[in-house]
Amino acid sequence: MKLRFLGKNSTPGDSPTLYASDQDSYVIQGWKIYSNELLMQLDLPEGETAIEVPTELFEHLMKDGLQSGLVKKFTAPIMIVTEQGTCVLQGPEMNDPEALSQMHMPDYETCIEVPKSSITALLEEDRGPDHPGPA
8 A cells, every 4th residue: 555645743852744645545643541540431342442632723624625624514524522622533443564664653652544524524514404415
């Protein structure tokens, strides 16, 4: 799998990063979840993991041709929004050796792969059943 770097939100020692893949997916690198309080709120099937990233990371989606990177719906793969303004995402843990070789990942981070459609759906207004989107 080939990755294309879209951007990162870095502070010293932290580096949540967003990539577009050649597999119609996004690879999202974020902080591993160690908090039992957060982990107990998740139902993690085998092969999936959870990461935490700042919501601003999605602003880099504009570099993939999207009009906005503003998250408007907090639904799966976003599972939790924290009081600190970060979000917890859940998805299949990335294990592709070619993709991992293209990344710099500290021990306290990991990454997930999520279909592009799941991420782009987060950017759409939730119009509700009484307000369907354009046909």
